[in-house]
Amino acid sequence: MRxxxxxxTVYELRLAAPxxxxxxxxxxxxxxxxxVLSLQAAPDGGGxxxxxxxxxxxxxxxxxxxxxxxxxxxxxxxxxxxxxYPVAWLHVRSPGWAKGVIMLVVLLPLxxxxxxxxxAWIVILGRQGIVNAALMDLGLIxxxxxxxxxxxxxxxxxxxxxxxxxxxxxxxxxxxxxxxLADASAxxxxxxxRTFRKVTLPLSLPGIVAGCLLTYAAAITAFIxxxxxxxxxxxxxxxxxxxxxxxxxxxxxxxxISIIFLAAVLLVxxxxxxxxxxxxxxxxx
Amino acid sequence: MIDHPxxxxxxRTLMIDGVTHRYGGSTAVDDVTLDIRGGELVALLGPSGxxxxxxxxxxAGFIAQTRGRVLVGGEAIDDQxxxxxxxxxxxxxxxxxxxxxxxxxxxxGLAARGADRRTxxxxxxxxxxxxxxxxxxxRYPKQLSGGQQQRVALARALAVKPAILLLDxxxxxxxxxxxxxxxxxxxxxxxxxxxxxxxxxxxQEEALSMADRVAVLSQGRxxxxxxxxxxxxxxxxxxxxxxxxxxxxxxxxxxGADTEGARVRLDGGAVIETRxxxxxxxxxxxxxxxxxxxxxxxxxxGSDGDEDGIPGVVDLGLPLGATVVHEVRIxxxxxxxxxxxxxxxxxxxxxxTPVRLAPAGPRLASVFPQAA
Numbered sequence: 001m002r003x004x005x006x007x008x009t010v011y012e013l014r015l016a017a018p019x020x021x022x023x024x025x026x027x028x029x030x031x032x033x034x035x036v037l038s039l040q041a042a043p044d045g046g047g048x049x050x051x052x053x054x055x056x057x058x059x060x061x062x063x064x065x066x067x068x069x070x071x072x073x074x075x076x077x078x079x080x081x082x083x084x085y086p087v088a089w090l091h092v093r094s095p096g097w098a099k100g101v102i103m104l105v106v107l108l109p110l111x112x113x114x115x116x117x118x119x120a121w122i123v124i125l126g127r128q129g130i131v132n133a134a135l136m137d138l139g140l141i142x143x144x145x146x147x148x149x150x151x152x153x154x155x156x157x158x159x160x161x162x163x164x165x166x167x168x169x170x171x172x173x174x175x176x177x178x179x180x181l182a183d184a185s186a187x188x189x190x191x192x193x194r195t196f197r198k199v200t201l202p203l204s205l206p207g208i209v210a211g212c213l214l215t216y217a218a219a220i221t222a223f224i225x226x227x228x229x230x231x232x233x234x235x236x237x238x239x240x241x242x243x244x245x246x247x248x249x250x251x252x253x254x255x256x257i258s259i260i261f262l263a264a265v266l267l268v269x270x271x272x273x274x275x276x277x278x279x280x281x282x283x284x285x
Numbered sequence: 286m287i288d289h290p291x292x293x294x295x296x297r298t299l300m301i302d303g304v305t306h307r308y309g310g311s312t313a314v315d316d317v318t319l320d321i322r323g324g325e326l327v328a329l330l331g332p333s334g335x336x337x338x339x340x341x342x343x344x345a346g347f348i349a350q351t352r353g354r355v356l357v358g359g360e361a362i363d364d365q366x367x368x369x370x371x372x373x374x375x376x377x378x379x380x381x382x383x384x385x386x387x388x389x390x391x392x393x394g395l396a397a398r399g400a401d402r403r404t405x406x407x408x409x410x411x412x413x414x415x416x417x418x419x420x421x422x423x424r425y426p427k428q429l430s431g432g433q434q435q436r437v438a439l440a441r442a443l444a445v446k447p448a449i450l451l452l453d454x455x456x457x458x459x460x461x462x463x464x465x466x467x468x469x470x471x472x473x474x475x476x477x478x479x480x481x482x483x484x485x486x487x488x489q490e491e492a493l494s495m496a497d498r499v500a501v502l503s504q505g506r507x508x509x510x511x512x513x514x515x516x517x518x519x520x521x522x523x524x525x526x527x528x529x530x531x532x533x534x535x536x537x538x539x540x541g542a543d544t545e546g547a548r549v550r551l552d553g554g555a556v557i558e559t560r561x562x563x564x565x566x567x568x569x570x571x572x573x574x575x576x577x578x579x580x581x582x583x584x585x586x587g588s589d590g591d592e593d594g595i596p597g598v599v600d601l602g603l604p605l606g607a608t609v610v611h612e613v614r615i616x617x618x619x620x621x622x623x624x625x626x627x628x629x630x631x632x633x634x635x636x637x638t639p640v641r642l643a644p645a646g647p648r649l650a651s652v653f654p655q656a657a
Binding site for chain 1: 345346347366367368369370372373374376378380382383384393394397398441442445
């Protein structure tokens, strides 16, 4: 539902004014500052230009970091969708008390501090961690598996952290589907799989798009989890920016990477929205 | 056409054999048996919570009954999942697939049963012609009116040629004028298709006007299963008498009875001839007499010393076009409704008029024993 700007009354605009002012001071202004900074030729001044952008785009290492960050987001989002959809479906189909339990489990990651959560993953995935200990006790492996500081481990940890962002929109979308539709489909001769493919999945598409968007944006910018579970060997954009700014004091370059990262994220958001627009017919149904 | 009358296709029989269903501690359906003929339209009538929807969901296979069997064409279908039962449903909210066009909705069942695209298109076109919506095949459900959506739902259900068609309160969401049109329309289509049909409804008029036979349910139990006129004229229980049509309930004492009829002294003192009592009651026993408004007539003033009839005073008169209804307060304080055909240019009696009420004919009222 898009509201036409002309339909918005002056009164409604006034209600939004405090938030608008907040955004202007603490979001738009710093962003502009960042942009201006990114145009500096060198950390200590030396004229303005697009030198930092040229340096980033011409550098295979930097492009590699950007690429692996965007790809990491894709993997986390896919895993979240794969694991989250059944959870959301279960929640919608469960009786009242079970709904409460499932919702609590889903929300739990949001209720724990990101640092605590991340250290928990280090304990779970470490060489002497729970997973390795269990596998060795069962005799399935002889030497501990390397899970911590691997991309696989990072994807799993990120997926756990971002899961609520995927599951909540999915629950909303699935709840909105009339349960009679599945019954109607069954009576017309469709099995469970066909009903899912032809009715449930298309009608939940708005939730899938929203969930993916949130999960993706959160996963690629998750600085703490990326750094702690990913370890030093893997470099992703948030850490790259941090290093350039704090360690190397190369503020103009850090600003330029930030702007490029922002643009890349916006591009992905735009692509998702395009997908969402294709599903709009379902969304309003 | 008179020489070769077209036989409607013969539908399959449906047997509900001693079906019981319990939810936790409560019994939603209690030992219901219905033997339904092929092509028959049977209404399950009752107030909400009487078990009629549960029974419908058992027939469709959405829930498995605790006890009893469901047989279609003589074969038990209890072990079959909903998608293997040859059943069609029209839901109260129609449950059309919102992301599919009208034609896609109608073709859905055919596609699920593996029909090729050409058959799907041809069949869905034929069904839409049957419900007179061929011109709307490309629309989406939300672009249709309620009546049109219902016709699409009906076409979708019938497209797979179900053995049994289930209609779950299908007219509840329609406004009154459209409802009558659709009832006639559905009845016409059902006759043409010859499909055995179960109509679930809480609307007694709908049940009486559409069904070949009506099954009245109360608290999970079958109260009566009979043609509409019999349900109305010879109700099997006090519940049926009160739920179907309007009934004035008067207390009385049985004077005598045989198989033809009975004589009852009403609490006010008047003696009337009634139908034979339903259920065992000895002369002298307490009974409830059910008089429908049209079973009574107003026969002039109350204070002329005439012993016949029930004396009373007019509370209110309603001229309802062809009929006139008077509410009369009789001696015991009970308000009794009397409905009569309105004579040409006759007006209603003003409130306060003393009147006498007499039966409109012999042995019309039903009599039920009162619980001791």
